[in-house]
Amino acid sequence: MTERTSALDRVLMQAGGSEILDVLAGRLSGADLTTLLLEVMRRRAQALSPADVLRRYGQDRFVAPAPIPFTRLRRAEDAVLSALPADVEVVTLAPVAPLGACSAVGPVDQNKVVSTVRNSEVAADPTNALALEAALRRRAAAGSEPVRLAALQRVTRAQRFEGAAFFAHFTLFALVTAGRDTGDLAFERRHAAEHLAILSKAVRACGMPDPEARVTVLDERFERVAASLDAKPDPDRESGRGYYTGLCYKIYGGGLEVGDGGFVDWTARLLGNRKERLLISALGVDRLA
Incomplete structure (x- = not known):
C-alpha cells in the first residue's frame, strides 16, 4: 500500500466512508463541486489569524520568493527571448x-500539479x-502552415525534488x-533542427559558451531525423520514454541539464487528427540565471 493510499483511507474514514469521494469526484457537476469547495475554503480562511498566515508563509515551499535575484532572472529572460526568430510569436x-x-x-x-477549486490548475508547464x-x-486555420509559439512562465510543481537548482516554482x-x-519526416527534420x-x-546568450545537445531515438524511423x-x-x-514520441533531446550548459524537448502527440489527440504534429522544448531559466 502506498503512502498516498494509506493517507486517503485515513481521511475517508474520518469523513464517513468512501461514498463521499464518489459524490465529490463524479456525482456533483463541476459547478456544484466548485460551489462546495469555495465554501470550504472560505470557512477555513475565516478561521485563520494574521499570525497563522505569516507562519504558513514562512514554512510553505510553494509561496517562498525565488532564491535567484530578480535582476539575474530578468537578464536571463531577455537573453533567451533574443534567440527567437522574428516569426515566432511570444504569448x-x-x-x-x-x-x-x-x-x-x-x-x-495530477498530484504533480497544484489543482485549484475552480476546475483549473496552477501552471506547471508552459508547453x-x-x-x-x-x-x-x-483548428481555426485548417491549413498546413505551422503555428510557432513561445512563452516565459513562472510555474509550480507539486512533487518534491532534492539537490541544487531544484525549486518548487521556477521560470520556464x-x-x-x-x-x-x-511526409518523409520533413516536418520533424526541419523543426527539430x-x-x-x-x-x-x-543558452549561449545566457553566458554559457558551449551548450551540448543529446538526442534519444524512441522510434527507429526517427534515426534519419537524429542523424x-x-x-x-x-x-x-x-x-521521457512514454512521454515523448519518436525522438527527444536534452540540452546541457555549464555541466548542468538546462533544457528538454521532443515530439508529442498532444495536438493529434486534442484535434482528433493523426496527421497533426507537435514539437515542444523548454529551458529552465532559473538554472540559466
Whole structure:
C-alpha cells in the first residue's frame, strides 16, 4: 500500500466512508463541486489569524520568493527571448490552465500539479498551455502552415525534488511548433533542427559558451531525423520514454541539464487528427540565471 493510499483511507474514514469521494469526484457537476469547495475554503480562511498566515508563509515551499535575484532572472529572460526568430510569436500565458492540462494529454499524475477549486490548475508547464493555444489556432486555420509559439512562465510543481537548482516554482522558456505531417519526416527534420538551434543560441546568450545537445531515438524511423541534428546520441536516457514520441533531446550548459524537448502527440489527440504534429522544448531559466 502506498503512502498516498494509506493517507486517503485515513481521511475517508474520518469523513464517513468512501461514498463521499464518489459524490465529490463524479456525482456533483463541476459547478456544484466548485460551489462546495469555495465554501470550504472560505470557512477555513475565516478561521485563520494574521499570525497563522505569516507562519504558513514562512514554512510553505510553494509561496517562498525565488532564491535567484530578480535582476539575474530578468537578464536571463531577455537573453533567451533574443534567440527567437522574428516569426515566432511570444504569448503571455495565464497563471492557471484548465484542469487536466497536463494529465489529460500526457502520462503525468495530477498530484504533480497544484489543482485549484475552480476546475483549473496552477501552471506547471508552459508547453501544455502553448499546445492548447496551438491546437485552437490549427483548428481555426485548417491549413498546413505551422503555428510557432513561445512563452516565459513562472510555474509550480507539486512533487518534491532534492539537490541544487531544484525549486518548487521556477521560470520556464517554452517553444512549440504545431503543424501537419507533410511526409518523409520533413516536418520533424526541419523543426527539430530549428528548435535545437534556438535553444543552443539561447543558452549561449545566457553566458554559457558551449551548450551540448543529446538526442534519444524512441522510434527507429526517427534515426534519419537524429542523424541530421547537431547533437550527440544518448541511447541510454530513461526519462521521457512514454512521454515523448519518436525522438527527444536534452540540452546541457555549464555541466548542468538546462533544457528538454521532443515530439508529442498532444495536438493529434486534442484535434482528433493523426496527421497533426507537435514539437515542444523548454529551458529552465532559473538554472540559466
